[in-house]
Amino acid sequence: MVDTAVRGALYLVVAVLTSIFINVIRQHLPRPKSEPPLVFHWLPIIGNAIEYGTDPFDFYRRCRAKHGDIFTFVLLGKHMTVCLGPEGNEFVLNGRISDVNAEEIYGPLTTPVFGSDIIYDCPNAKLMEQKKFVKFGLTQQALEAHVPLIEKEVLSYLASNPKFQGARGRVNVSAAMSEITIFTAGRALQGAEVRKKLTADFAELYHDLDMGFQPINFLMPWAPLPQNRRRDAAHLKMRSVYMDLINDRRKSASHKVIVEGNEEPDMISNLMNCVYKNGQAIPDKEIANMMITLLMGGQHSSSSASAWIMLRLASQPSIAEELYDEQLRHLGPDPGRAFSLSDLSRLPLLSNVIKETLRVHSSIHTLMRKVMRPIPVPNSDYVITPDKVLVSSPIVSHMSSEHFPNPEIWDPHRWDDHDVEDMAGDDIVDYGYGATSKGTKSPYLPFGAGRHRCIGEKFAYLNLSTIILTIIRNMKLKTVDGTSSVPPTDYTSLFSRPVQSAEILWERRRPEYL
Numbered sequence: 001m002v003d004t005a006v007r008g009a010l011y012l013v014v015a016v017l018t019s020i021f022i023n024v025i026r027q028h029l030p031r032p033k034s035e036p037p038l039v040f041h042w043l044p045i046i047g048n049a050i051e052y053g054t055d056p057f058d059f060y061r062r063c064r065a066k067h068g069d070i071f072t073f074v075l076l077g078k079h080m081t082v083c084l085g086p087e088g089n090e091f092v093l094n095g096r097i098s099d100v101n102a103e104e105i106y107g108p109l110t111t112p113v114f115g116s117d118i119i120y121d122c123p124n125a126k127l128m129e130q131k132k133f134v135k136f137g138l139t140q141q142a143l144e145a146h147v148p149l150i151e152k153e154v155l156s157y158l159a160s161n162p163k164f165q166g167a168r169g170r171v172n173v174s175a176a177m178s179e180i181t182i183f184t185a186g187r188a189l190q191g192a193e194v195r196k197k198l199t200a201d202f203a204e205l206y207h208d209l210d211m212g213f214q215p216i217n218f219l220m221p222w223a224p225l226p227q228n229r230r231r232d233a234a235h236l237k238m239r240s241v242y243m244d245l246i247n248d249r250r251k252s253a254s255h256k257v258i259v260e261g262n263e264e265p266d267m268i269s270n271l272m273n274c275v276y277k278n279g280q281a282i283p284d285k286e287i288a289n290m291m292i293t294l295l296m297g298g299q300h301s302s303s304s305a306s307a308w309i310m311l312r313l314a315s316q317p318s319i320a321e322e323l324y325d326e327q328l329r330h331l332g333p334d335p336g337r338a339f340s341l342s343d344l345s346r347l348p349l350l351s352n353v354i355k356e357t358l359r360v361h362s363s364i365h366t367l368m369r370k371v372m373r374p375i376p377v378p379n380s381d382y383v384i385t386p387d388k389v390l391v392s393s394p395i396v397s398h399m400s401s402e403h404f405p406n407p408e409i410w411d412p413h414r415w416d417d418h419d420v421e422d423m424a425g426d427d428i429v430d431y432g433y434g435a436t437s438k439g440t441k442s443p444y445l446p447f448g449a450g451r452h453r454c455i456g457e458k459f460a461y462l463n464l465s466t467i468i469l470t471i472i473r474n475m476k477l478k479t480v481d482g483t484s485s486v487p488p489t490d491y492t493s494l495f496s497r498p499v500q501s502a503e504i505l506w507e508r509r510r511p512e513y514l
């Protein structure tokens with residue numbers, strides 16, 4: 001009995017050691033010139049998962065130092081070929097539709113959360129049309145209307161949330177900023193009706209849906225786990241809220257929403273009026289799913305960006321004071337004066353603070369595409385074969401001294417006399433969702449590039465500006481230990497964000513205002 005167990009264990013050890021041995025030997029055999037260098041790994045299948053998962057950015061940087069801009073690593077049985085630098089970004093992000101594909105990679109993870117027949121659960125041409133509808137739904141008028149709504153949300157959060165009572169205090173930044181983000185998102189893009197219908201359940205539904213975005217769900221999105229059941233239930237609930245609402249509006253003949261006597265520009269009525277190229281109006285289910293996508297799509301990157309901005313401002317209070325002076329100069333000293341979209345455009349330091357934070361703390365570190373057929377890499381012997389997943393990671397060029405002197409230093413003033421547009425070159429393309437800068441000559445791509453580029457950039461800038469402006473107007477920020485250090489990054493979710501325990505100190509500028 002014991003004997004068989006011991007023998008079994010022994011066989012297992014021998015088998016594992018043999019497979020490690022074979023795996024290591026195989027890596028030392030000569031490789032065809034067309035294959036990019038393979039990053040060394042001890043364990044078959046698991047490959048470099050641990051180093052990558054602990055700190056993908058540092059992993060890319062070390063691999064780049066050893067192998068150059070193009071290399072392959074193994075991640076849970078998949079061969080990931082990373083192409084870095086502006087040329088790598090161009091190669092991956094502006095790859096031809098017949099060569100590279102996003103939906104096959106992202107679809108399994110996103111479809112249960114976002115829903116069917118949209119985004120990555122439909123042909124690319126349809127995605128391009130959907131992006132066009134949303135992009136043009138965010139009209140100047142819509143953006144203008146959002147600014148005061150978001151300001152109001154932030155003020156009422158600061159006034160009523162237990163975390164911000166009194167004249168000064170200490171707060172966990174990640175938690176607070178993700179709450180603010182959910183409140184503002186719930187209100188701004190989604191409209192007053194949705195907000196009203198969902199108030200009680202909103203945070204919980206959001207949370208259940210969000211649990212669908214876990215790295216494991218790239219591999220097993222269908223696993224019969226409790227969190228996946230809750231994700232699916234939350235999706236159905238959200239979808240039916242939107243569909244009922246669309247139905248009500250169709251019945252009342254008016255697609256517009258009137259709030260406090262004003263017509264609110266909103267995304268639902270915009271989508272209800274859009275028509276696909278084939279003449280079909282967008283089915284209600286697709287409108288509902290697109291609304292869910294817009295809610296979930298920008299959430300993580302926006303809340304991570306706003307948490308990092310708070311941490312950076314706390315670590316360099318002199319920049320926060322410059323921001324405060326900038327708004328005093330342009331908006332005057334009255335903290336009760338509401339501000340508008342055009343005010344925001346007169347605050348260049350504020351937008352440079354966002355720009356610089358997105359350079360140093362890009363939350364999306366790994367953009368992926370499935371390889372559909374062998375693709376030769378320009379100016380090299382490499383051919384990327386369909387057994388690979390192509391990876392682009394713009395943050396590596398964001399943090400290279402070739403492109404940004406002293407890249408580790410967070411300095412919003414580095415943008416004072418040049419703009420991102422200068423870096424992008426002037427290649428303009430239209431993939432079907434409006435003219436966009438090809439952008440890939442740029443070493444700075446926090447919103448990606450090419451046909452899958454972000455359409456939420458304007459919105460992200462607008463609500464980040466409004467949130468930060470409102471906070472800085474009312475608060476001074478400091479680090480807990482009084483130094484200029486910032487906490488480490490947490491890479492355990494799909495998006496990089498500050499560690500959850502990161503705290504800062506806040507103090508009201510005018511205690512009498514609350």
Ligand code: HEM
Binds near residue numbers: 127447448452
């Ligand atoms: C600071 C905030 C944000 C950052 C850093 C960010 C970043 C990105 C990046 C890097 C991509 C490209 C993904 C890829 O190529 O694989 C992307 C795509 C996208 N983002 Fe954003 N995003 C932000 C906010 C938003 C917001 C607020 C929305 C919603 C209004 C949004 C909606 C989208 C959509 C629909 C796509 C297109 C996906 C595709 O075509 O495949 N994003 N974003």
Ligand SMILES: *[C@@H]1O[C@H](CO)[C@@H](O)[C@H](O)[C@H]1NC(C)=O
Binds near residue numbers: 296297463464
């Ligand atoms: C900004 O707006 C988008 C779209 O509604 C939303 O997803 C995102 O969470 C918002 N960000 C913040 C910081 O409020």
Ligand SMILES: *[C@@H]1O[C@H](CO)[C@@H](O)[C@H](O)[C@H]1NC(C)=O
Binds near residue numbers: 170171172500503
């Ligand atoms: C912040 O979070 C940490 C752990 O996540 C906790 O120990 C600490 O008490 C929190 N601080 C505040 C001010 O809530």
